[in-house]
Amino acid sequence: MTETHAATRKENEGTAVEAGSKATERFTASGKLAKLDVPKERVSLLAGAAIKAINDIAVEHQVTYEEYNALKAWLIKVGTDGEWPLFLDVWLEHTIEDVNSQERPGAVGTIEGPYYVPDSPVLPTPATLQMREDEPGTPLLFKGRFTDTDGNPLQGAQVEIWHADANGFYSQYAPELPEWLFRGTVKADENGYFEINTKRPAPYQIPTDGACGQLIGAAGWHAWRPAHIHIKVSAPGHQLVTQQLYFPGDPHNADDIASAVKPELMLDPKPRTDGGAGEEVVYDYVLAKEGQTK
Ligand code: MBD
Numbered sequence: 001m002t003e004t005h006a007a008t009r010k011e012n013e014g015t016a017v018e019a020g021s022k023a024t025e026r027f028t029a030s031g032k033l034a035k036l037d038v039p040k041e042r043v044s045l046l047a048g049a050a051i052k053a054i055n056d057i058a059v060e061h062q063v064t065y066e067e068y069n070a071l072k073a074w075l076i077k078v079g080t081d082g083e084w085p086l087f088l089d090v091w092l093e094h095t096i097e098d099v100n101s102q103e104r105p106g107a108v109g110t111i112e113g114p115y116y117v118p119d120s121p122v123l124p125t126p127a128t129l130q131m132r133e134d135e136p137g138t139p140l141l142f143k144g145r146f147t148d149t150d151g152n153p154l155q156g157a158q159v160e161i162w163h164a165d166a167n168g169f170y171s172q173y174a175p176e177l178p179e180w181l182f183r184g185t186v187k188a189d190e191n192g193y194f195e196i197n198t199k200r201p202a203p204y205q206i207p208t209d210g211a212c213g214q215l216i217g218a219a220g221w222h223a224w225r226p227a228h229i230h231i232k233v234s235a236p237g238h239q240l241v242t243q244q245l246y247f248p249g250d251p252h253n254a255d256d257i258a259s260a261v262k263p264e265l266m267l268d269p270k271p272r273t274d275g276g277a278g279e280e281v282v283y284d285y286v287l288a289k290e291g292q293t294k
């Protein structure tokens with residue numbers, strides 16, 4: 001593709017391979033790969049259990065060679081489309097998150113998903129996320145307060161926020177969007193309060209033209225996640241929480257393809273009371289200290 005051609009593309013003209021490859025590159029570049037150190041005993045236990053589970057399925061369901069070869073072709077395509085992050089985050093991460101958050105008091109978490117980008121622009125509260133001129137969508141004022149589990153205000157707290165635009169696309173994963181559109185790191189004030197001006201994201205459909213979309217089509221499933229705002233909240237000396245917040249009434253709250261909706265994560269937006277356009281919503285965060293358990 002030439003530069004001029006690329007420059008005229010719209011956000012909805014991206015491909016699964018582009019989005020997937022970026023997610024794969026980002027994960028590889030994040031340094032997570034280099035640091036991973038799983039003891040031999042755990043590798044043997046977990047890989048052994050996974051292999052046994054799949055073999056058991058082959059027996060239980062009398063898997064044919066046709067089906068085995070379809071599986072092989074599909075797994076190869078997941079890799080060439082760069083969709084391993086998407087596949088794992090959609091169909092497995094929710095269980096990993098549940099297992100690992102059971103003992104943490106305070107704010108409820110959910111999956112990170114494949115589209116987090118670290119080191120987004122730092123903004124003091126009250127903040128306005130980066131938007132285009134004439135950015136479409138309903139204005140949303142999102143505000144809240146940080147406390148510890150004893151109700152004391154937290155010092156040095158921050159909200160990392162990222163979400164899709166009103167067409168359901170993420171900056172850095174769809175073409176032609178400003179780099180930090182709807183991404184920011186908002187610093188709360190000394191009493192733990194924060195305010196973020198943004199716009200309501202649209203529901204998100206995972207790419208339909210890649211391996212994950214092919215599976216969804218072949219199985220007759222749907223590809224939708226309900227509209228959501230991704231968040232990472234943290235404060236010095238406290239446990240980081242990764243979560244997403246959702247909007248009441250979304251048709252896919254009850255059948256999120258990524259199984260990442262929890263009742264505690266449902267927002268309650270109201271018309272703005274200060275005369276501004278759009279909606280406002282309050283969501284407060286209780287963070288647990290390092291090492292604190294339920
Ligand atoms: C998303 O935006 C997302 O949040 C998840 C979990 C998977 C795919 C796209």
Ligand code: FE
Binds near residue numbers: 113228
């Ligand atoms: Fe998302």
